[in-house]
Amino acid sequence: MSSNITLESGAPVATQAAHKPLSDTEVVLETEALCKYWGGLKALDDLSLQFRDRQLHGIVGPNGAGKSTLLNLLCGTYSPTRGRILHKGEAIESIKPYEFSRRGIGRGFQKTNIYPSATCLENCSIAAQRRVGGSFNIFRSRHSEKLLTEMAEQALEKVGLAHRRDAVASRISYGEQRQLEIATVLATAPCVLLLDEPMAGMGHEESQLIIQLLKTLKQDYCIVLVEHDMDAVFELSDQLTVMVDGQHLITDTVDQVRDDARVQIAYLGQGDEVI
Amino acid sequence: MFTNRAEKLFIWVFFPLALLMPLLLDQNTYYVNKLATILILSIFVMSLDYLVGRCGLVTLGHALFYGLGGYLFVMLAPEYEAVNFWIYTFYVLAIASVVALIVGFIVLRTSGIYMIMITLALAQMCFYFFSDSTEFGGNDGVFIYVKPETHVFGLNLFDLDNPTHFYYLCLLSLFNCLLFFKLIMRSKFGRIVDAVQENPERTTALGYNVFHFRLASYVIASALGAYAGYLFALQYGFVNPSMLSWQTSGTALVMSILGGLGTLYGAILGTLVYEGLHYGFEHLTENWLLPMGVLIILMVLAFRHGLAGYLESLLEKRK
Numbered sequence: 080m081s082s083n084i085t086l087e088s089g090a091p092v093a094t095q096a097a098h099k100p101l102s103d104t105e106v107v108l109e110t111e112a113l114c115k116y117w118g119g120l121k122a123l124d125d126l127s128l129q130f131r132d133r134q135l136h137g138i139v140g141p142n143g144a145g146k147s148t149l150l151n152l153l154c155g156t157y158s159p160t161r162g163r164i165l166h167k168g169e170a171i172e173s174i175k176p177y178e179f180s181r182r183g184i185g186r187g188f189q190k191t192n193i194y195p196s197a198t199c200l201e202n203c204s205i206a207a208q209r210r211v212g213g214s215f216n217i218f219r220s221r222h223s224e225k226l227l228t229e230m231a232e233q234a235l236e237k238v239g240l241a242h243r244r245d246a247v248a249s250r251i252s253y254g255e256q257r258q259l260e261i262a263t264v265l266a267t268a269p270c271v272l273l274l275d276e277p278m279a280g281m282g283h284e285e286s287q288l289i290i291q292l293l294k295t296l297k298q299d300y301c302i303v304l305v306e307h308d309m310d311a312v313f314e315l316s317d318q319l320t321v322m323v324d325g326q327h328l329i330t331d332t333v334d335q336v337r338d339d340a341r342v343q344i345a346y347l348g349q350g351d352e353v354i
Numbered sequence: 355m356f357t358n359r360a361e362k363l364f365i366w367v368f369f370p371l372a373l374l375m376p377l378l379l380d381q382n383t384y385y386v387n388k389l390a391t392i393l394i395l396s397i398f399v400m401s402l403d404y405l406v407g408r409c410g411l412v413t414l415g416h417a418l419f420y421g422l423g424g425y426l427f428v429m430l431a432p433e434y435e436a437v438n439f440w441i442y443t444f445y446v447l448a449i450a451s452v453v454a455l456i457v458g459f460i461v462l463r464t465s466g467i468y469m470i471m472i473t474l475a476l477a478q479m480c481f482y483f484f485s486d487s488t489e490f491g492g493n494d495g496v497f498i499y500v501k502p503e504t505h506v507f508g509l510n511l512f513d514l515d516n517p518t519h520f521y522y523l524c525l526l527s528l529f530n531c532l533l534f535f536k537l538i539m540r541s542k543f544g545r546i547v548d549a550v551q552e553n554p555e556r557t558t559a560l561g562y563n564v565f566h567f568r569l570a571s572y573v574i575a576s577a578l579g580a581y582a583g584y585l586f587a588l589q590y591g592f593v594n595p596s597m598l599s600w601q602t603s604g605t606a607l608v609m610s611i612l613g614g615l616g617t618l619y620g621a622i623l624g625t626l627v628y629e630g631l632h633y634g635f636e637h638l639t640e641n642w643l644l645p646m647g648v649l650i651i652l653m654v655l656a657f658r659h660g661l662a663g664y665l666e667s668l669l670e671k672r673k
Contacts, residue, residue, distance in 0.1 A: 154559065175563070176558050176559075177558050177559075177561050177562055177563045177564070178561070179559075179561075180559060180560055180561030181561045185559075186559050188555075188556075188559075192553065192555065192556045192559070193553070193556065194548075194549060194552045194553055194556065195552070196552060197548070197549075197552070201545075204545065205545060205546070205549045205557070205560065206560045208542060208545060208546070209560055209561045209562060213542050214542055214543060214545075214546050214562065214567075215543055215566075215570065216541060216542050216543055217537060217538050217541045217542075217543045217544070218537065218541060219541055219542050220540055220541060220542075221540060221541060221542050221544060221545040222540075224542075263556075263560065264560075267560055267561060
């Protein structure tokens with residue numbers, strides 16, 4: 080089904096999107112002809128996108144479209160087969176995975192990824208300590224620094240978990256764990272947040288909480304959001320990219336994407352398709 | 355610093371008792387020596403416990419450093435001349451750290467079963483090197499004819515030839531070792547060590563180079579393992595390749611698991627109980643390994659988190 084779509088669209092869609100000025104905020108993260116192949120499988124093919132400051136960039140697409148691959152490339156978990164990743168104009172595709180966070184690219188995982196046996200505060204302290212430094216100091220007590228604790232508390236406050244400060248992370252609800260994960264990323268003082276399905280497996284109320292949270296956060300950060308919950312994505316995104324089979328289909332505002340014929344085909348199939 | 359109730363209890367019982375032991379034993383040379391050996395082994399097991407239980411780095415080659423500590427002294431010190439104990443302690447710690455840095459750089463690129471295999475292989479290489487070498491006495495090892503003197507600032511605090519003095523040196527070393535590891539675990543460095551063990555993926559994503567923290571821990575643990583080997587060599591006045599054998603690494607791992615992995619004070623507990631059983635069964639039967647093996651398997655099965663974990667659960671119930 081997907082091969083039809085790319086043929087049908089004809090012109091390379093990536094360039095079409097890149098030239099359209101959607102907003103005037105600064106581009107903080109950018110990919111240029113980014114490819115990731117696993118042997119013969121093209122998980123991601125020739126993707127050029129721009130992510131802007133203080134905007135939420137939604138990425139949607141059917142399963143296997145390469146959304147998670149894209150996030151893994153953007154945070155350094157995978158290295159690209161070809162192409163470039165630019166952070167504020169500098170090529171970063173070949174730096175070490177841990178250096179991505181130091182550059183301000185923070186990542187949330189698809190599966191909740193926290194320190195389950197530590198308290199919420201400690202979870203954020205681990206993150207904040209990266210910024211404060213002194214992580215090789217064996218003489219300084221881990222609880223001695225006010226600044227560090229304050230930073231961790233601020234991060235908890237931002238996501239609305241201040242009341243869970245001393246609760247052990249494994250004992251709080253699933254939704255709260257997702258919030259905590261975002262808090263740990265915030266504690267590293269990022270400029271870009273890469274979020275992989277933060278609302279997966281959540282009930283309606285919990286989802287609403289995260290949506291409100293993301294609405295607030297996007298005023299300060301560049302957010303790249305991969306999400307299956309279409310209502311949420313439509314509500315939140317300033318720009319929306321649709322991907323199909325590792326290929327870029329369209330990047331535009333939500334309204335434009337919603338009306339695009341190719342998107343409807345990608346999701347709903349063509350009328351004459353044999354099922 | 356000692357927040358855990360079981361840990362506090364153990365420390366308040368163990369160290370005062372250990373302090374009085376030579377008096378209680380009426381300076382019986384055999385038993386004082388035996389206990390000093392247990393203290394030395396406890397240092398070795400504790401350093402391994404930190405690596406395996408706190409850093410999640412399972413090694414079957416920790417004996418490499420135990421043996422190295424002994425052989426380094428033999429290599430460096432002149433044969434018929436008393437050297438200074440403190441200076442040679444520094445030499446042993448420094449050189450073992452450098453060796454650990456190199457070894458760690460290789461072995462820490464692997465993990466899990468591969469790391470077990472590569473550490474085992476390196477230790478065995480070392481074992482065969484020393485057991486085949488003519489300069490270092492081959493299988494018989496080397497005798498240390500003159501023990502170091504302990505002058506410092508014109509004071510002579512210890513006489514290493516005196517078993518009771520040597521015993522107190524070992525006890526002090528063990529206590530410092532425990533304090534040192536506790537200090538590490540409550541420090542900012544320890545926070546990241548904990549984080550790396552619990553979730554390395556997350557820790558990398560937060561911007562930490564996990565490898566550096568593992569390497570630092572490996573060097574610390576290996577240097578202290580070498581210090582234990584150095585003390586052992588001085589106590590009995592000889593080194594031989596069996597210090598480097600995989601059985602030494604394996605036994606230490608059993609003691610550490612028996613005591614409760616990652617608890618640090620459990621290393622002392624595990625060593626005490628293991629050596630106590632060893633002594634008891636050895637006097638009962640010639641085939642002491644069989645009943646002792648069975649008993650240890652049963653104990654490990656019964657106490658899921660080792661003896662330290664059992665002690666903690668007992669105190670928890672009483673609360």
